[in-house]
Amino acid sequence: MNIEQFNADHGIVGQIEFFEGQGGLPFIRASNAKANALISVYAGQVLAYRPAGKADDLMFLSEKAYYQAGKAIKGGVPICWPWFGSDPEGKGRPAHGFVRNRMWDVIDTAVSVNGEARIVLGLTDTPETRSIWPHAFVLRLEITIGETLGLALITRNSGDQPFSITQAFHTYFGVGDIHQTSVSGLEGKSYIDKVDGGQQKIQSGAVTINTEVDRIYLDVANELVIHDAARKRNVRITSQGSRSAVIWNPWAKIASEMADLQDDDYLRLLCVETTNAASDVVTIQPGSEFRLTAQYRSE
């Protein structure tokens, strides 16, 4: 991995810099007057994002995360694509698709007139991806680092047959104390409770977490807020292109069974995921594209 070449091609001195990160993977540090962020080219994954003047990062990034070819990095914003959850065809392919554990390409970098950094990462199909998923595609992740963190995941169908996908920004938010955390914006929505055999239920009031939670909310509005009383902050999530959302916290037992989490990490993380999941399937016609976007703001 030639870091010098990455910097020569795409670095912007003092604003967007490439360096060798954990596991020798190419990382990008974006720093400007509005925020700092850390991005892994491997997996196309934002690992950290902290707005200027804020004490805490928005993201949870596991201290025990793997930084290894073929493995997913636990924390930040893993990209689940072209399927969310287990293999929809039951062929034993990996959960959450195949792009969160492979190297991506750097497509473009820029600094806008208002001082935001913009980084575009991408993937296109190869014979190897077509052996996993038989479609021609161009995938782009546009990351904007400013007062908000902006993410756009753009899927272009470059083949000659329609295809369908599910997908997610599987975002691990850091929280001060899960016991003092709630999520609003899902009141009255129905959800699939994966912890209770996939039963469909109705959310009453804000979502609070005091046990394992793994839910797909349906027909959601495009604004959710994480209320983090311990850190005295709210994180506002706005999105476009999504009609479903996932809330996940492993709680104590599963956290202790996951080799890439510390036993008590469940107290410090909450996944609030902007998704196209369950019935929220997206079909893309040949030559067309679909944009899933999310913006995260700390208030």
Ligand SMILES: O=P(O)(O)OC[C@H]1O[C@H](O)[C@H](O)[C@@H](O)[C@@H]1O
């Ligand atoms: O550990 P991972 O493969 O990253 O998955 C972590 C979790 O992701 C999603 O939120 C799913 O709904 C969960 O069922 C899954 O356990």
